[in-house]
Amino acid sequence: MRRKLAIVSIAAVAATGGAIAVMQPASAATGCSVKYTVTNQWPGGFGASVELTNTGDALTSWNIGWDFVAGQGIQQMWSAVPTVSGLHVTAKNESYNGAVPAGGKVSFGFNGTWTTANPVPGAFTLNGAACNGGTTANQAPSVSLTSPAAGASFTAPATVAIAANASDADGTIAKVEFYNGSTLLGTDTSAPYAFSWTGVAAGTYSVTAKAYDNAGLSTASTAVPVTVTAGGGTGAPSVALTSPTAGSSFTAPATVALAATASDSDGTVAKVDFYNGTTLLGTDTSAPYTWSWTGVAAGSYTVSAKATDNAGNSTSSSGTAITVTSGTSTPDTHVDNPYVGAxxxxxxxxxxxxxxxxxxxxxxxxxxxxxxxxxxxxxxxxxxxxxxxxxxxxxxxxxxxxxxxxxxxxxxxxxxxxxxxxxxxxxxxxxxxxxxxxxxxxxxxxxxxxxxxxxxxxxxxxxxxxxxxxxxxxxxxxxxxxxxxxxxxxxxxxxxxxxxxxxxxxxxxxxxxxxxxxxxxxxxxxxxxxxxxxxxxxxxxxxxxxxxxxxxxxxxxxxxxxxxxxxxxxxxxxxxxxxxxxxxxxxxxxxxxxxxxxxxxxxxxxxxxxxxxxxxxxxxxxxxxxxxxxxxxxxxxxxxxxxxxxxxxxxxxxxxxxxxxxxxxxxxxxxxxxxxxxxxxxxxxxxxxxxxxxxxGFDRMCDPTYTGNTLNGNNLxxxxxxxxxxxxxxxxxxxxxxxxxxxxx
Structure with missing residues (x-):
């Protein structure tokens, strides 16, 4: 059998699986305790797991009920079948996981929504009877950005002081991470939680904080928009976008030809960057300065050019608005080759x-x-x-x-x-x-x-x-x-x-x-x-x-x-x-x-x-x-x-x-x-x-001293x-x- 034995990947941590079911006969003694965990939380949404310990007689089916107390909702649930009536939720077992022995456990998970708060439900029932063993909870931490203020403006190259408040009702904050969009900027492990983001170029940014507790549960803050404007200085180059013209319209998937003129009175233009909004599309280092933007989907865009001279001085052109109308293919249409134009x-x-x-x-x-x-x-x-x-x-x-x-x-x-x-x-x-x-x-x-x-x-x-x-x-x-x-x-x-x-x-x-x-x-x-x-x-x-x-x-x-x-x-x-x-x-x-x-x-x-x-x-x-x-x-x-x-x-x-x-x-x-x-x-x-x-895992094929076998020869x-x-x-x-x-x- 001539084959390799397999690759193994990176891994990650966290997720839940679970269970649920139908009503128990009235003659069965019912007893239970519940562990409710908010596994992660973000503005407007959260993930949670529910683990029930059966402290009564063995179950052949079950349903677990609770009431949300702050208007939360269920989006999807796994290893259980949800029924929602107002704020009341009933999670019923699947066909394969209804049996729970005395002393056994069953769990399931779900994704939910929240608005102003996301407190843990106060009480749970099993097959209609109150859980008499109590409820334990592991709640995701809370976090909010205190700096910068929404809409704050800075001058490039900027230093943006980022700070956040974070707390955890049932534990300790392990760390707070600071992000621009999905890019991690830095981490602080002790209050007051802060990070200094230096050398920020002109552009529009979205800053968030994400807090983790010692159990690995996390919550992200609401994003705060920040603007950094171009700085002053002498000797900055001049630049103008010559193509496309304002109001140009294209058909998706579009190819948009970008072109610019640039000059520097006291030096040489090192490069011209082309942007859609704050997203860099491409760079040209020699005149004529051009870039071909391909596979553009339907939408409205603002394109610009930014010239940088050899001294590092830069100037951006005014934004030029263009429109791409729907064509034969859009990103959510199944195309023959997903990699083309992407x-x-x-x-x-x-x-x-x-x-x-x-x-x-x-x-x-x-x-x-x-x-x-x-x-x-x-x-x-x-x-x-x-x-x-x-x-x-x-x-x-x-x-x-x-x-x-x-x-x-x-x-x-x-x-x-x-x-x-x-x-x-x-x-x-x-x-x-x-x-x-x-x-x-x-x-x-x-x-x-x-x-x-x-x-x-x-x-x-x-x-x-x-x-x-x-x-x-x-x-x-x-x-x-x-x-x-x-x-x-x-x-x-x-x-x-x-x-x-x-x-x-x-x-x-x-x-x-x-x-x-x-x-x-x-x-x-x-x-x-x-x-x-x-x-x-x-x-x-x-x-x-x-x-x-x-x-x-x-x-x-x-x-x-x-x-x-x-x-x-x-x-x-x-x-x-x-x-x-x-x-x-x-x-x-x-x-x-x-x-x-x-x-x-x-x-x-x-x-x-x-x-x-x-x-x-x-x-x-x-x-x-x-x-x-x-x-x-x-x-x-x-x-x-x-x-x-x-x-x-x-x-x-x-x-x-x-x-x-x-x-x-x-x-x-x-x-x-x-x-x-x-x-x-x-x-x-x-x-x-x-x-x-x-x-x-361990495998001798991963050992540099291994001399091989009849399938794979000698490992190097x-x-x-x-x-x-x-x-x-x-x-x-x-x-x-x-x-x-x-x-x-």
Whole structure:
């Protein structure tokens, strides 16, 4: 079974799952206590969990009731069925979680709304009887900005003093974070909570504070608008926007040609930046100063130009109003390729770490995927955003009318990655894993992603890496056999596709990589399994937009110095130890061939493919500069190949790997985009058992001293033994990927 054992992602913390039901017989003794937790809170909305402890007789069904006391409401609930009458809420069990033994617990979660206050309900009932065990509560903290005042104005380069009040009724404030939009400015851990934001350029900003208590619960303040005007000074350049003219109208998706004239009486113009409002569209460093703004959606915009001279003095032109009217495609319409005419969402959780590395600013603005690899990752934590927080941040980045693509990895099937160790998941088939996957994982994700608030975003889901290919190659492994006979993989993926099927959501399934499914004995059966799985969904072939390769591996995009048809000394290179009779030698040829086979199997001709190029650059000093002159087939292949691993199936933190092609749309025939799904610098696993909250498990394939096995050859390097998952380890891995990047940074 020629395959890698799987990738493992970053993780996050927080989320709830739960339960509910019907009425108990009157003869049963009823007793209960309730724990009510406001998990996070923002202006107008909040998330909460309810945990009930059954202190009476065993239950076969249940309903839990309470009254909101300040006009709160329910938006959506999971692991329970809500009924709302005025301020009264009844949460009733689902069909699968009504049984609660004496002394047992059941829990569920919901998202709600609030206006002036969000106090904890005072009393709860179980099946109509008052809970006699009392109520405990964990309430999100309160926070408000005290400075700057709304509408405050400063002169660039400005110093903006930011301050907030924060308190927690049931604990202690751990920290207060200060933001401009979704960008973290700074953190204070003790009152009075304050931050000095220095060197702020001219523009309009939105400042907020976010407080966290010691339990990790958080609340965001109402945003405060702040304006910074251009400063004075002599020698500033002059600039005028010459195109488009005021009142110009375009049809979406529009291409708007921007042009400006600029001069400096006492120096040289260094650059001209073009803006939509405060959003930078692009920069030109030489006259004539121009920028082509493409894929602009319907809306009204104000564009301007800003000239900066060599001394750093700058001047902005007056804003020019333009209109883009509805055309054949809008951001919330399902388009053939979501990456065309769009920009990628930049995940600040990863970007901040990347920017802190030497040279990291070169790629810190690159779009990478968010991994939802545990139930806790849905809500997020104080150190990493949850799904809703990422989508809200993407809306903020969408300013300017260009659609934003937000990429998620939906990755928590029961018996996940059944042939691996480091990336095994939290749910097990034999522990009701499929039901939990549906109710505690997919349902909450779908409730957030299908919120109409996010209709303007293009949400791309990479659905369950390392899943269906295992059912082709690894049924000799007990966990994989169980995933197959139980139907957990197929049914789980079908359920996910059904719930995540919406006009602005794009789903891509995993096809491993060429060194896993590239053999003819694996290729055909994989195509058949994927086709049958997708046909079983409600929307059939239309439930997916395409497939993705290479997320769980490092295979080269192309091998420039030989193909699968190359002959050496009268022998095909397929017989070399490296190729090992595979039908493909790189990811591009494999992915294009797999796409053709899927179309033949019934998928539409519009089917698109993605290739993860985040770590398959294989640049650096070890990269061959040309083909070998040897007539020995093994020597020729080993000397000519740019992929420097000892075996094409090796996967864990490989030495010599580098960042590959930068994300871009339509790079090759049949390929929707090259993407960075695995964020560079993050570990696949650990070489020893390491305590962490990021889901990194132990696997010998991650040990640099491991000599390999019959499947994967010899590993070259793994996670630093005993090292933490982030910090120094991230830096070491990130720097290696930058050093070996191809094309070079």
């Amino acid at each position: 920009k990628g969402y930049v995940n600040a959780d990863w970007s901040t770490k990347a920017a802190a590395e030497p040279g990291g600013s070169k790629i810190a603005g690159t779009s990478t995927a968010i991994w939802i690899d545990r139930i806790a990752a849905i809500a997020g934590s104080s150190s990493s955003k949850g799904v809703r927080e990422h989508l809200d941040a993407a809306l903020a980045q969408a300013a300017g009318g260009v659609p934003v693509v937000v990429q998620f990895v939906v990755y928590d099937l029961p018996n996940r990655d059944c042939a691996a160790l480091a990336s095994n998941g939290e749910l097990k088939v034999k522990e009701n894993g499929l039901a939990r996957y549906k109710s505690e994982f997919i349902d909450p994700i779908a409730a957030i992603m299908t919120d109409a608030k996010y209709n303007s975003l293009r949400i791309v889901n990479v659905v369950e890496d390392d899943s269906l290919p295992n059912l082709v190659t690894n049924l000799g492994i007990a966990n994989c056999a169980e995933a197959n006979t139980s139907g957990a993989y197929v049914q789980g993926i079908q359920y996910a596709l059904n719930k995540l099927h919406k006009a602005n959501i794009y789903n891509y399934l995993d096809i491993g990589h060429h060194a896993w499914l590239g053999w003819d004995s694996n290729f055909g059966p994989a195509v058949t399994l994927l086709a049958n799985t997708v046909k079983g969904t409600t929307a059939g072939f239309n439930s997916v937009d395409g497939f993705i390769s290479n997320t769980a591996n490092y295979s080269s995009l192309t091998e420039p110095y030989f193909t699968v048809n190359t002959q050496v000394g009268g022998n095909t290179i397929r017989q070399s130890k490296w190729v090992d009779w595979n039908m493909y030698v790189d990811e591009l040829s494999f992915t294009q061939a797999f796409r053709n086979a899927l179309v033949t199997a019934g998928f539409p001709a519009t089917l698109g493919m993605l290739i993860d190029t985040s770590r398959n650059g294989w640049g650096g000093t070890a990269r061959p500069a040309g083909p070998s002159t040897s007539t020995d087939v093994n020597t020729f292949v080993n000397t000519s190949r740019i992929d420097r691993r000892i075996h094409a199936g090796n996967w864990c933190n490989q030495s010599g790997a580098g960042m590959g092609e930068r994300p871009r749309a339509t790079p090759a025939t049949g390929i929707d985009a090259y993407v960075w799904i695995k964020p560079p610098g993050e570990s696949d696993g650990s070489s020893t058992a390491i305590s962490n909250d990021e889901g990194k 390097t793994g996670a630093l033994p005993g090292a933490p998952i982030s910090g120094a380890w991230f830096s070491a891995q990130f720097q290696q990927l930058m050093t070996n990047a191809y094309p070079a940074l």
